Amino acid sequence: MNQLQITAFGDPSVLRLANVPDGEPAEGQVRVRIHYAGVNPIDAKTRAGLGWAAAQNKDKLPWTPGYDVAGIVEARGPGVCELAVGDRVCGMVGFPLSAGGYGESVVVGETELVKLERLDLAQGAALPLAGLTGWQGLFEHGELLAGQRVLILAAAGGVGHLAVQWACDAGAEVVALASPANHDFVLGLGAKAVLDYHAPDWPAQVGAVDLVLDLVGGESGKQALACVKPGGRLITVPTLTAEAIKAAGAERGIEVRGMLVHPDKPALARMVALLEQGGARIEIAHTFPLAEGALAHQAIEVGHTRGKLLLRMDGHA
Ligand SMILES: NC(=O)c1ccc[n+]([C@@H]2O[C@H](COP(=O)([O-])OP(=O)(O)OC[C@H]3O[C@@H](n4cnc5c(N)ncnc54)[C@H](OP(=O)(O)O)[C@@H]3O)[C@@H](O)[C@H]2O)c1
Structure with a gap:
């Protein structure tokens, strides 16, 4: 072969x-x-x-x-x-x-x-890998609940476009970041609002959220700390900048967690079922x-x- x-x-x-x-x-x-x-x-x-x-x-x-x-x-x-x-x-x-x-x-x-x-x-x-990353970031590490507000960075990408759908399916309100060419795409996945991350004041436009799913890392992850409500949390997914964002969160008293996706057959089976039933694409x-x-x-x-x-x-x- x-x-x-x-x-x-x-x-x-x-x-x-x-x-x-x-x-x-x-x-x-x-x-x-x-x-x-x-x-x-x-x-x-x-x-x-x-x-x-x-x-x-x-x-x-x-x-x-x-x-x-x-x-x-x-x-x-x-x-x-x-x-x-x-x-x-x-x-x-x-x-x-x-x-x-x-x-x-x-x-x-x-x-x-x-x-x-x-x-x-x-x-x-x-x-599998993108779907599980979004799933575990939102629900295992982020403990996202129905009715909460979540900000998803890089919402049009591999992980992001699935995470938007998992969060909407769980009854959360999704605010997303993407470039303008992807705004209609991300709104079509169920996001309530999509903002352009090139606008310098995007954190102010987002307002307060219970959870951030940071799929970009670096300076974008640090900027997103401004959106986290007291008692909220930021999950930073790119591993290379996770320590720097954790340190920035600690300075501001905001909980930041890094993560590494892991195999999870039951979660993968649930995502497959959701796709097969037309609940996501x-x-x-x-x-x-x-x-x-x-x-x-x-x-x-x-x-x-x-x-x-x-x-x-x-x-x-
Ligand atoms: N820790 C783990 O276990 C784990 C698991 C999976 C992935 N990851 C990491 O997570 C990251 C995302 O993975 P992925 O598969 O979703 O990547 P991807 O598909 O390559 O992401 C592409 C998306 O990123 C967006 N983007 C680029 N720069 C951006 C910025 N400054 N602000 C907001 N969005 C931006 C682009 O949006 P526009 O085209 O709209 O600009 C594009 O839609 C990668 O760094 C990956 O290595 C880590």
């Missing part, structure tokens, strides 16, 4: 196609024939040698990026009880170390996968053939994707 590998950290050109044997599933594992893989900013950061996953993998290259996959179960190891050959599945796999989604097959534990009934495989590959900005993975990384690194980017394996339209 073909997969994209890196043998050294660097710019997107280090992503190279390699032909390797399919893996054999061991106890509790299945082999999935991947149709689509999701592209996330962490894939590009790790490829460039940044962050925790790069530090852990530096002596274990080659490494194949990709945590989000959707495809068909084609082989089962011993002890697999929930999944059958032929099942359509998606999941966040090998997080955060082994990854391996940018390829035509992957061997993973069945506990990492959720069965898809009606959701198409492209949507299934776009959902995923925007797919562009789908690249596997061989053009470097172009997908260039695109995610620009930082202005609306929704999600995907890789498509050969033979799957």
Whole structure:
């Protein structure tokens, strides 16, 4: 099977196609024939040698990026009880170390996968990491409740456009930040108001909120502290600037928490059900053939994707 590998950290050109044997599933594992893989900013950061996953993998290259996959179960190891050959599945796999989604097959534990009934495989590959990040940021770390007001930064992006919908579905009032070209898109997801983050006075325009979901970090995360009500909280998602924003929050007496998304099969199953029932939708900005993975990384690194980017394996339209 073909997969994209890196043998050294660097710019997107280090992503190279390699032909390797399919893996054999061991106890509790299945082999999935991947149709689509999701592209996330962490894939590009790790490829460039940044962050925790790069530090852990530096002596274990080659490494194949990709945590989000959707495809068909084609082989089962011993002890697999929930999944059958032929099942359509998606999941966040090998997080955060082994990854391996940018390829035509992957061997993973069945506990990492959720069965898809009606959701198409492209949507299934776009959902897991971004959907779980939004879900866990809002509900596990943010403890968001119905009737509360939440500010979501980068609301048109991969995590943001799903988080807007999860928060609206939970009965919260969503105020969002996006550039003007994305305002109608974000309002269409259910946000009550959308503001342009280029306006210097955006924190004053937002007013007071119970929770901020900061998907930008850096100076934007610090500026958003001005919107947090007494007793409220800011969840900062980009890990590289989390400590600086926590320190800025501590100076102002505002609770700031960082987070790292984690696999959560029940939450993923709930999000799949919501999508299958039409209660939410995923925007797919562009789908690249596997061989053009470097172009997908260039695109995610620009930082202005609306929704999600995907890789498509050969033979799957
Ligand atoms: N800690 C974790 O476990 C974890 C998990 C997932 C993601 N992350 C991190 O969270 C961040 C968001 O991830 P993502 O997948 O949603 O990224 P993404 O899809 O690349 O986000 C793109 C969006 O960011 C918006 N944006 C860019 N600069 C902005 C700014 N200054 N203010 C407001 N919005 C801005 C863009 O909006 P416009 O086009 O409207 O300008 C675009 O819609 C990334 O840094 C990622 O690495 C962390």
